[in-house]
Amino acid sequence: MNARLFAGRGLTLLQAQYWAGALAAVFAFLACAVSGELGPGLVLVFVAAFVGGHLYGPRVYGKGEWGWTVFIVGAFFVLVAQVITTGLDVVLAACQFAVLLCIHRLWHRRTQRDELLLMLMSLLLLCAGAALSAELTFGFAFLAYSVCATWAMALTHLRFEIEAGRGPAGSAALLQSRRIATPALLGGLAALALMGLVGGAIVFFTFPRVTIGGLRRATRNQPAPGLGDRVDLAAHGVVPDDPRVVLRVRLAPDPGRQTLDMHWRARALEVWTGRGWRMYGSGVGAPMRRLPPAPWLFHAYGRRGPPLVADIEAVAGFSDGVVITPEGWPLGVEFKRPLNAAGTQPHLLVGGAGDLFYQPVDVGDLHYVVTVNDEEPSRDLMRRRPTKYPTWLQVDLEVPGNLDPRVAALARQLGGGKDPADAAMAIEAYLSSKLGYTRELPGEVKDPIADFLFVRKKGHCELFSSAMVLMLRTLGIPARNVTGYYGGELTAGGYYAVRAGDAHSWVEVYFPQIGFTRFDPTPAGERGSQLDSMWARVVLLWDSLQQKWRAFVVDYDLVSQAQAVKRIGAALDEAARRLSGKAGAAPRLRVALLAVLALAGAGLLGFALRRVRLPSLGGKEGRRALGPDQRRALQLWRKARVRLLRAGLDLSPATTPREAARRSRLEAASAVASAYAAARWGGAPLPSETARALLRRLDTELRGDA
Amino acid sequence: MSTPAWKRRLKTTKLGWWFIGMTFGIGVAAINTGNNLLFLVLGMLLASIIVSGILSEQSLRAVRIERRLPAGASAGQPALVGLVARNGKKRAPSFSLELREKGGDIQGRGFLVVLGAQQTAEVAYRFVPHRRGLHRFEQLEVATRAPFGLFEKSRPLDAPAEMVVFPRKVPPPAAQPQALAREGERPEDRIGLGLEVHSLRDHRAGEDARTIHWKSSARHGRLIGVDREQERRRRVCIVVDNRALGGAPLDRAVERAAALVERELDAGAEVSVSVAGRRLPAGSGDTHLREALTLLALLETAPASPPPEPDPQASVIEARP
Missing domain, CATH: 3.10.620.30 (C8orf32 fold)
Known part of the structure; x- marks a missing residue:
């Protein structure tokens, strides 16, 4: 078993999860850094901290926490002072602080809480990037972040589910397995991320662009060649x-x-x-x-x-x-x-x-x-x-x-x-x-x-x-x-x-x-x-x-939305006009549309009925998993249950055949329960004749009882 | 009405609440600033919630589970219950499945990292029953927090079953001298396959040579055959008078009786069990042991029942608290 688990090349689940989290943080930082407003110093600090965290983070985990606290609190007060005294943009200061928090998380990665906090910081950095930059490079960083964050979320969830379900010793083999974070899984998750982006695009274009207008931030200009004074x-x-x-x-x-x-x-x-x-x-x-x-x-x-x-x-x-x-x-x-x-x-x-x-x-x-x-x-x-x-x-x-x-x-x-x-x-x-x-x-x-x-x-x-x-x-x-x-x-x-x-x-x-x-x-x-x-x-x-990018994303606003709605409305109007025959459309088109609608409706109805009629333990898959005697036993119990219910016995879904037999005080019900248990769980045969005879006996006793 | 197949339970995890909170916060920031890139991030987060719901449904769809109960379980001793899951989907695997008991007397769960398409896997959970008697199972539930752990979606399945937990295993009480008086295998006055000689007769042609009694044959000058006596196995009747006993004393008596049944059966005796209003006829073997233990496991106080009737042909051992 273990040999199979460890076989294969590629990343172990732990490695994949680690790198997915790290890459999500890197791309979130890039989304922030492409604005060029963080300054080269902070960029260098992040790069050094990323490498350092990878090399030394696990070794120094839990040591010198007071140092980190002093660093973070000190940085916070320095940035606040800069905002007050030098007029540093408060949004930029917040972004810089988010970068420092992210660095702190990159050096602390062990528990589930650590990983989740790292993802939270990554998301904050991405939002900071959205506030600082409107460039296409942000779009690419956002795309890469979406994929990596999807990997990170899914693999982190999987890792800690395994650890919780199997304990540290039991989970070691699975976490070191190279058969879980396979290219197929990572590819599937990437496809999932893209699905998410498509959904995100739908939300983006349909979400009403009403805005309050507070905390807006302008883009900074730079001198350009050919325009100087x-x-x-x-x-x-x-x-x-x-x-x-x-x-x-x-x-x-x-x-x-x-x-x-x-x-x-x-x-x-x-x-x-x-x-x-x-x-x-x-x-x-x-x-x-x-x-x-x-x-x-x-x-x-x-x-x-x-x-x-x-x-x-x-x-x-x-x-x-x-x-x-x-x-x-x-x-x-x-x-x-x-x-x-x-x-x-x-x-x-x-x-x-x-x-x-x-x-x-x-x-x-x-x-x-x-x-x-x-x-x-x-x-x-x-x-x-x-x-x-x-x-x-x-x-x-x-x-x-x-x-x-x-x-x-x-x-x-x-x-x-x-x-x-x-x-x-x-x-x-x-x-x-x-x-x-x-x-x-x-x-x-x-x-x-x-x-x-x-x-x-x-x-x-x-x-x-x-x-x-x-x-x-x-x-x-x-x-x-x-x-x-x-x-x-x-x-x-x-x-x-x-x-x-x-x-x-x-x-x-x-x-x-x-x-x-x-x-x-x-x-x-x-x-x-x-x-x-x-x-x-x-x-x-x-x-x-x-x-x-600018035309369709950055520039998209309430006016664009209104225009889009108007265009859709016009298209629908035109379609309706044509269908109503006012525009000289062929009646054949109407018939075709009605046929398509009827087919779609029938399909939906069929699907809904199928979902409702599926028995809880039945269904094709469930029935296929049972042998013929087991299926017969199941049917016997269902039919007997219906008869007992009709006779006025109060049976809940969780009532077992034995319980039902005890409550009914009928020998035939006890015989049904025994036959059911023997065939369903004990591997005993249950011929159809026997099942029918048992039901007849039950009917007789129920009539006599009545 | 049985639980419909489409029924789902949805629960937001702690991480999910955080995620929703973050999404809400970013939504407020996007509306406040009118920053389209924040709307883009908001769209991604909202879509993640929707995609998460679709995928968790995909994980649960067409997954059937069944319970495999142990052959026997005794109070106070760990037992394993198997949960067999089958993914009926043709192509899509299911991820991060938790199979668990819901309702009923026993709670247990198992976790499957992945269940491939058209594959079956079994997980088992260990539980320690604390009392003898009937234990009921009601529903099985298959749940997943995949893909992101934001929500837990579960699907209940009716799977009623019951399991008899045998009495707690305790050391049997020391053997009583009175009870031993009639112990041992006793010959019966009829021809059988025992060791004792029942009668001598002329040897019949074609009979096994081992039936020839050589001393008598030598004495009489012709082949004399021997018939052996049928020997009867030792028979013990365990008696529990449950008319006046209840609660812990009854449990102790039952536990002792179960220990005696096992000890006597191990020793090769035929054991009958007699309780108020009912007697299990003498017998031996694993099936008989299970029947005896089941009778004892389900034994309750029966003040109105007639007194136990011991087997007249058996040594009687009464189990007391």
Whole structure:
């Protein structure tokens, strides 16, 4: 027996149970850690504690408990102090404390209570993860947790049932058996977990999304490339081609192209710092009631089609409070309901340079629709504009005093004496054709513009745009540096993805009565991301999944529920309409539906009747387990019982044949009881004739008795 | 009415209450924050409860149990009762099954980790009956806390049975000299298979040569055969007068009587038992021992019954408290 139990490879029940519990805790921690808010220190502590608990936990179990108590209580007070004094987010503090409790449980695993507490802590960590993160990575950690937690629950239950039922000595063989936690069992449990997830999904989609709204927690934003309020041109290294998606865009009308050659404007940087650019003033201005009016020549652009409507999802952590707009003049901005749980509706602000912002910044992902007139003024329209500029453009005309004289000389050489529009076009053409593009940064140089124009003669987009702005300013033409993104790639999700690596910089030149007009001196083939690697495609695929996750899970709310109910209702209405024949549906369809319903009803009725009629000890299986004489004995007793009941004897279900015989005081009943016991339990034969004779005798005695 | 096959009992375990509490707490948190991921966790927990119910039903479905009673059990001595479970499902195994007695005089349980499809397994529980007499069994119950131990679902099955527990085993009282007076195997005055000579006669052709009485044959000059006497086994009658005895004194008398029955039967005697209003005829063998012990096990005070009638041909031993 034992040899069979220990045979086979794989995990023993104890090992499987141990690792299932441990993995559930790890995946719950991962669900928490993917938010990135726990900090590297706590992540390292958890990893070390997990390994330490595995290696040394059983040895030190029960020792130095006071140390653990001091550690946990101390950590609690430290976190409380941080919440009070440093303003540490209370939810984050609670999550950190849950991690410490989980570590404590990982070092204490012996009894059933220990294991159950570990599972409880894992569940708390998972909930903490739900509060900290809304990323798809949480979804994967949740999926893995569901499987591992199912294993852990089932195997823990099995382990301690065995221990309770057989005692420590008797259970040892089973617990060390490799024939219980087999791949088949683990696979079955995993399937069970997936069933649970399907059920969970049903609950998720049907549970009414009414919310009280307390204790909401906003997502934290991080600075993003291409959106900063300053640019440093003298940095070291290489401009990273970051494949992460920052914008998800759907355009109407659909351009029908795989890639876009479109500028996504973020903000203007107007003040030259000597080694780069910074924003003028504080940036964010007063709340905007409506967008600034278009210049009066705007109508002369000559619209040939409808305005461009861009439905934009700015991914949390990248938007940084800036409303990114497609190239063209914005006609309207409409914020959609927020994608995150914070539920705060942002409002629009305008900056000093006419840039658009939203507040509050920490609403997480931002979803908005921008309508723009993407028609650009023709070159002819730009020419012959007055050269007297309003005073508020002074900042866009400022030339740094220490600018290398060669810059001005080159500007004069290219555009001196020309119309501002022609001068801008000439400088743009010169830069894009005569200078090269590289993502390598120049490093620490005294004058990055002079170094770019006259020494290295190559650089990245910010050097191109900066050089053009300064050259135009030396000619007295107002210009400013603009940052944002360039491009966009169609994804499997049907939207255009703009990556962080698409960060770009270009120039806006002011023309009276037209406004600022875009010029881009960076060579056309070098703008935006140049990524076409497998990794970039994987990132795009990931983003597609992420977008679906957000759309169907994170973004699911009462409105979505109402829409879903409405759709189902409409579908049912339509079906009813068709069935009633109003929609011209064939009567055959009605007949088929009625037939299906009748069949289903009959099946259900049959099943119910079968369940009710099944005798307690009968049923096919029960009868099959008995021999013919035993079955006959059973029937004899049932029939005799019915006769005795009819005769008025009070028999409960638990009354034995002998008891019935004693109560009836009938010899025939005693004979039936003896025959029943002999055949049912004693292996004695009970021919049918004997059984019938016994029943006849019973009938006779009952009649005589009556 | 017998217990219907669909009847189930559902009980929430301590862990189950904790689980429900956690689910409720997470539900409140989800509604409070509107955090969809908490709704996802809530959905998983609620679905776990539903899946747990479905699986526990699957575990119980088509599982039949029967009881196997021991051939004999004596008060004060451990006995084993077997519980045989059969999984009638074609494919699905049943997990974590507890088979137990419900109602009745005896409580016991056995645990099966897994019962494969179409398989039968037996578990046994040990119990120590504290009194002699009839013990009733009412229902058997098959229960499971699978898969997570949150709820215990059980299915009762009618399985009435009774078992006679024999009197407690005690050392027999010392033999009485009066009782020994007629002890020993006694010859009867008829031809039989004993050792004593009954009569001599002429040897008949074809008879076994061992029946030839050689001394007489030598004396008479012809073959003389011998007939042996039929010997009767020693007969003992154990008497218990249960008219005036009751409670503990009756139990003690019964225990002594049972010890005497066993001792005499072991010694090869034919034993009859006489109690108020009834007498078990003399006999020997295991079946007779069981009948005698059953009579004694079920013996109760019978003040109105006629006095015990001892076997006139047997040595009488009266069992007293």
